[in-house]
Amino acid sequence: MKVRTLVSQATRSLRRYPLRTILMMLGVVAGIASLTVLSSIGEATKRETMQRFKNMIGTFDTIIVRPGGGRSRGMPTLVNVPPTLRFEDASAIAMEPAIRAVAEMQTAFDIDSKYRDHTASPVVIGVSPNWLQLRSDEVQDGAFFTEDQNASLARVAVIGTDVRTALFPDEDPIGKTFRIADVPFQVIGLLTPRGAGPAGGSLDNLVLIPINSAARRLFNRDFLTMLIAQVKDPERSSEATEKVAALLRERHHIRPPALDDFTITNPAATMAQVTRASSTLTKILTGVALMALLIGGVVIMSLMSIAVSERRKEIGIRRSVGAARGDVIVQFMLEATLIASTGGMAGAVLGWGGMQLVTRIQKLPQILVWRPFVSAIFLSIIIGVVFGIYPAWKASRLDPIQALRS
Amino acid sequence: MIELKNISKTYPRGEAGTIEALKAISFQIVPGEFVAVRGTSGSGKSTLLNILGCLDQPSSGRYMLDGEDIAKYSDKQLAHIRNAKIGFIFQSFNLLPRTTAVENVEIPMVYRDGRVDRRWALTALERVGLAKRAHHFATELSGGEQQRVAIARALINTPALILADEPTGNLDPNAGREVMHLLEDLHHEGRTILLVTHDDAIAGYASREIVLRHGKILSDGSTAMHPSSSRVEGAL
Numbered sequence: 208m209k210v211r212t213l214v215s216q217a218t219r220s221l222r223r224y225p226l227r228t229i230l231m232m233l234g235v236v237a238g239i240a241s242l243t244v245l246s247s248i249g250e251a252t253k254r255e256t257m258q259r260f261k262n263m264i265g266t267f268d269t270i271i272v273r274p275g276g277g278r279s280r281g282m283p284t285l286v287n288v289p290p291t292l293r294f295e296d297a298s299a300i301a302m303e304p305a306i307r308a309v310a311e312m313q314t315a316f317d318i319d320s321k322y323r324d325h326t327a328s329p330v331v332i333g334v335s336p337n338w339l340q341l342r343s344d345e346v347q348d349g350a351f352f353t354e355d356q357n358a359s360l361a362r363v364a365v366i367g368t369d370v371r372t373a374l375f376p377d378e379d380p381i382g383k384t385f386r387i388a389d390v391p392f393q394v395i396g397l398l399t400p401r402g403a404g405p406a407g408g409s410l411d412n413l414v415l416i417p418i419n420s421a422a423r424r425l426f427n428r429d430f431l432t433m434l435i436a437q438v439k440d441p442e443r444s445s446e447a448t449e450k451v452a453a454l455l456r457e458r459h460h461i462r463p464p465a466l467d468d469f470t471i472t473n474p475a476a477t478m479a480q481v482t483r484a485s486s487t488l489t490k491i492l493t494g495v496a497l498m499a500l501l502i503g504g505v506v507i508m509s510l511m512s513i514a515v516s517e518r519r520k521e522i523g524i525r526r527s528v529g530a531a532r533g534d535v536i537v538q539f540m541l542e543a544t545l546i547a548s549t550g551g552m553a554g555a556v557l558g559w560g561g562m563q564l565v566t567r568i569q570k571l572p573q574i575l576v577w578r579p580f581v582s583a584i585f586l587s588i589i590i591g592v593v594f595g596i597y598p599a600w601k602a603s604r605l606d607p608i609q610a611l612r613s
Numbered sequence: 614m615i616e617l618k619n620i621s622k623t624y625p626r627g628e629a630g631t632i633e634a635l636k637a638i639s640f641q642i643v644p645g646e647f648v649a650v651r652g653t654s655g656s657g658k659s660t661l662l663n664i665l666g667c668l669d670q671p672s673s674g675r676y677m678l679d680g681e682d683i684a685k686y687s688d689k690q691l692a693h694i695r696n697a698k699i700g701f702i703f704q705s706f707n708l709l710p711r712t713t714a715v716e717n718v719e720i721p722m723v724y725r726d727g728r729v730d731r732r733w734a735l736t737a738l739e740r741v742g743l744a745k746r747a748h749h750f751a752t753e754l755s756g757g758e759q760q761r762v763a764i765a766r767a768l769i770n771t772p773a774l775i776l777a778d779e780p781t782g783n784l785d786p787n788a789g790r791e792v793m794h795l796l797e798d799l800h801h802e803g804r805t806i807l808l809v810t811h812d813d814a815i816a817g818y819a820s821r822e823i824v825l826r827h828g829k830i831l832s833d834g835s836t837a838m839h840p841s842s843s844r845v846e847g848a849l
Binding site: 211219520523 | 663666668669688689691692693695696697701703707708709710711712716720721723724725726727728729766770
């Protein structure tokens with residue numbers, strides 16, 4: 208038998224009873240629409256979270272050490288951390304076999320900076336010259352400072368785009384000398400913007416200077432606010448974290464039950480946690496939508512079963528003019544599948560519209576996630592087949608003589 | 614072309630036991646015959662028709678159609694026989710509701726090879742004089758027109774055997790006459806027709822009459838001794 212004939216017969220049957228057909232579709236439309244919306248939003252949220260996280264941390268093969276135990280909030284700065292993390296600690300960690308490189312940091316907030324009559328209050332961070340590699344930052348103009356410049360306590364600075372806008376609105380900042388807390392520094396480079404951090408604030412309102420220049424010429428502090436260690440094997444960052452912790456405990460003479468005077472965060476592990484949390488949410492939402500879809504399938508099954516009873520005579524007629532049991536099964540399963548897949552497509556379109564609305568309201572990135580669409584169509588076809596089996600079987604078991612008499 | 618040998622059909626009936634609708638019926642029909650099976654209700658004529666139409670299987674006995682024993686056929690093969698060799702005409706027309714005349718006529722083609730030939734379906738409707746009403750819904754047609762659509766449907770796959778079950782039972786005399794004339798024409802074209810009726814006059818259109826009573830053949834013979842068809846028409 209020709210597929211086209213079968214499909215056109217099924218379509219005609221469905222058009223004969225438009226209200227019932229639409230009612231049967233509704234459940235699947237709702238199920239697929241919510242499935243599309245929820246899984247797309249879940250996916251978009253996950254991507255957004257990952258992106259913001261990545262903006263802040265840069266790379267995922269690093270671990271971060273801060274002075275002070277327990278939970279501290281916000282960025283550690285020279286005024287809010289204990290002076291326990293030393294330059295010597297950084298050198299010792301750099302010798303640890305699991306660690307490839309270490310970047311030292313001294314961070315201070317809201318440092319008055321001046322160029323002619325322009326002022327700004329950026330975050331000033333003294334960092335090691337290997338910063339670019341460890342944070343995967345980029346210089347869009349000029350250059351980053353070198354090991355030599357760090358060793359010679361050079362007064363050079365690399366600025367973020369926010370600082371450039373505030374201090375050098377109309378001119379090329381490279382080569383210009385400006386003052387950080389009255390100490391003159393020459394701009395040698397401009398960073399590529401990083402965008403928003405996890406809290407939504409700008410990550411570009413900063414000035415980077417060599418760590419040694421910061422410690423000796425600007426801040427006069429001999430402790431670190433943070434250090435970033437790059438691990439050799441990102442797959443084993445948890446192990447490396449343990450080794451660094453053990454090393455610091457030994458250097459700081461900490462024996463349990465005494466608490467650590469430092470905190471190590473492992474971005475890869477944190478990231479995995481965040482991703483896991485958001486994917487759990489996605490899973491729950493998807494589960495709810497799947498339930499709706501399942502209910503849609505049950506609706507098709509029950510309405511179709513009622514339709515079989517109402518269409519007994521039609522079944523009898525078709526049997527008498529040559530339909531075998533198999534033909535009746537095919538007819539009803541095809542009708543169920545057509546209903547479900549049409550409903551599925553309508554639901555996907557509806558869901559796409561809903562997703563556009565939500566991403567606009569929630570300011571999520573405009574992403575077109577194709578997977579939910581494809582799986583929506585597939586799922587609805589499967590729903591149609593599965594929930595069409597029972598009514599189709601019921602229809603095929605009707606005795607044609609009884610059916611004709613009804 | 615049809616050979617029935619000792620066909621019996623028993624149905625279970627409650628706890629009491631069984632009811633015997635047909636008791637060892639035997640007869641033959643040769644190609645081109647126009648046979649009426651007449652009997653009162655409960656005589657077993659509907660059961661006989663269902664067995665001849667391959668919608669039901671006899672409890673015992675042998676039904677040979679075109680030299681083939683029906684008993685060994687599967688559901689699918691029986692469906693194929695109903696589709697290709699048999700055309701049904703029912704008392705209550707049995708057209709699909711909310712479906713046009715021509716779409717009704719096309720249904721047997723769906724189950725033949727799936728090739729639905731609209732022009733051939735229209736030709737069949739023309740044959741029964743309904744070309745102009747081809748695109749009307751079945752429910753918009755009069756009883757006589759509906760029955761003629763049913764006849765067109767029965768003819769669409771050019772079956773060898775036409776089974777008519779009280780085809781005029783739901784029609785007024787005029788429409789009934791038209792339908793019977795159509796059947797007569799088909800008979801003259803050489804088709805084999807088996808007509809089931811309780812009506813003496815309708816049976817008179819056939820050339821041979823088998824009378825059933827209580828599941829047994831009471832008489833089987835030519836209708837030549839019956840009065841001429843003018844009296845038959847008068848009865849209608």
